[in-house]
Amino acid sequence: MSNSTQKSDPQILVSACLMGKPVRYDGRYASQGSEKLHQLHKQGRIVLLCPEVAGGLPTPRAPAERIANLIQSQTGEDFTNAFTHGAKKALSLCQNHNIKIAILKEGSPSCGSDFIYDGSFTGTKINGAGIVTDLLRANGISVFSEHNIERALDLANI
Structure with missing residues (x-):
């Protein structure tokens, strides 16, 4: 009985780096x-x-920043395809687990929800979201940063 109860409880997608994973x-x-x-x-x-x-x-990898719909590394590599593939995997996970809430790493070109870096690799922040956040939000999933965990959990009724 407890296993079926746990499976029906709402789940949340969380950036692995926020839970101590060295990724x-x-x-x-x-x-x-x-x-x-x-x-x-x-x-x-x-x-x-x-x-x-x-x-x-891979981990580690060159730092990357989002410039419009492109993700470029500090060394000039185009990471757009890898980031897009990861975003699609995030959406698939959410759809497969009926996840409606995500808590993702702020500032990341993948996961930022309120700001990202401007693509100049100077530490300059701009209002914007990462590629994963954009895709999840376009599919009805609410995305929060690590700065709004309590708000996310309240919305999830947890």
């Missing part, structure tokens, strides 16, 4: 996540994903 471009993680996210993960209610790794990019 960022520099081979590190972003944070250890909130205690509430760790509790939900233990309950099987968190689906972890690094869309960049899922899209085929």
Whole structure:
């Protein structure tokens, strides 16, 4: 009975780097996540994903920034296809698990929800979203950053 209850509980997509997985471009993680996210993960209610790794990019990798619909690395490589592939995998995960809420890493060219870097690799932030966030939002999935975890959990009624 408890297994069927857990499967019907809402799940949330979370950037793997926010849960201590060393998948960022520099081979590190972003944070250890909130205690509430760790509790939900233990309950099987968190689906972890690094869309960049899922899209085929290695860890570590060159830093990348979004310029319009292109993702370019600091070394000049075009990462657009890998980022797009990772975004599609994120959407597929959400659809397969009936996920309506995502908590993704702010500032990332994949996962940023309120800001991204401007493509100049100078640390300049601009209003905008990552490629995964755009795709998820276009498909009715609410995306929040690590700065709005409580708001995301409230919306998910958790």
